Amino acid sequence: MKPSRRAALLVAAAGIALSPFASAFAQGAARFPDHPIRIVVPFPPGGSVDPLARLISQEMSKTFNQQVVVDNRPGGNTVIGTDYAAKAPADGYTLLLTASSHVTNPQLVPTNYDALKDFVPVATVSTADMILVTNPSVPAHNLKELLALAKAKPGALNFSSAGSGNPNHLAGELMNMMAGVKTTHVPYKGGAPAIQDLVGGQVQFSFGSPIIVLPFIKAGKLNALAVTSPQRMAILPNVPTMAESGLPGYEVRIWYAMLAPANTPKDVVAKIGNEVNRIMALPEMKEKLDAAGMEKFTMPSDKFAQQMKVDMEKFGKIIKEANVKLD
Known part of the structure; x- marks a missing residue:
């Protein structure tokens, strides 16, 4: 058998042998x-x-x-x-x-x-966006007033989070950086205990998830100052964004x-x-x-x-x- 004919037969045989596998690969998603x-x-x-x-x-x-x-x-x-x-x-x-x-x-x-x-x-x-909430004892009704308090007493305001490196921790640090203020981070083992201590007055503010803080806002146990989203939340239409409140470009x-x-x-x-x-x-x-x-x-x-x-x-x-x- 001539070499060219032998090569052609080998190629054809390989095609027959591989065709099921090629077909299966092609039909992967199907x-x-x-x-x-x-x-x-x-x-x-x-x-x-x-x-x-x-x-x-x-x-x-x-x-x-x-x-x-x-x-x-x-x-x-x-x-x-x-x-x-x-x-x-x-x-x-x-x-x-x-x-x-x-x-x-x-x-x-x-x-x-x-x-x-x-x-x-x-x-x-x-x-999911977060809500900047304060204990009602804090004499601040908006972000501007909260930042004024922080500037007057650097490090005196404490904010809670669900743990170091958690998004609500980083939200607080971003606020500090953009506003040029110093507040003190207090980490907790979870979002629920972080908000419980805020309600109890052990800390002054927090960036909480809606599912946790909304019941306390509705009950008057927490004040909502701003939201971290680029637009206002439909569920809190009267609460401004952080950007609207004096920190343009803020978004978490x-x-x-x-x-x-x-x-x-x-x-x-x-x-x-x-x-x-x-x-x-x-x-x-x-x-x-x-x-x-x-x-x-x-x-x-x-x-x-x-x-x-x-x-x-x-x-x-x-x-x-x-x-x-x-x-």
Whole structure:
């Protein structure tokens, strides 16, 4: 047999042998998923991320006709669960539902993963803004008056947070930096105890999540001075933004998003992302977000990848300049 004919036969045989595999690869998204999916949540049950994950998993299970399991892996300031997800196979069957602390924690604790390079955005889920609240005993009815008190007595005003490096801690430090004032941070182990001591008068102000502070605002036990969002909150239309109150450019928003290990096939990522976007657009989901003081957050994956980078730089600057350390 001539060499050219032999080579042609070998190529043809290889094509026949490989065609099922090529076909399977091409149909990856069409066949996905064919076994259960795991959504890793690097936070303990409860809180704000866990309920979101469970709502999404329930709807996703119906659409995909596969079990979608929520896997809580808290610890290490979210590093334990995030590291697990980063090292999972990049096949779409292990996902990470996390918060904006994803880009700040690596600047506070050592990690074995790169928060940006080791993940690809699947879908944005929601955002939550914070409310600057004071104990009624504080003689300040707006941000301007609070900052005047802080300037008159540097370090005398104490503000509580859910822990060092937490978004409500960084919100306070950003206010200090932009206004040129000094207030004292008092970290707590969680948002609830931080607000309880504010109500009790042990600290003077805090940047609290709506789901925690709204009941106290309505009961007259806390005063709302401003919100950290770029626009006023629908639930508090008479409370101005921090920017409106004298700190133009001030904005701190907590985002929640689904990520996948880097190199997960693009068509699989798109299929999951489309499903998450469909779920978040459901009327009942809007009701649940409203009740928790959250809003639906929709941003194309490529733009969100850039947003994560921007947030990492923004909050990294705060962490460095304020010399933020974990408790």
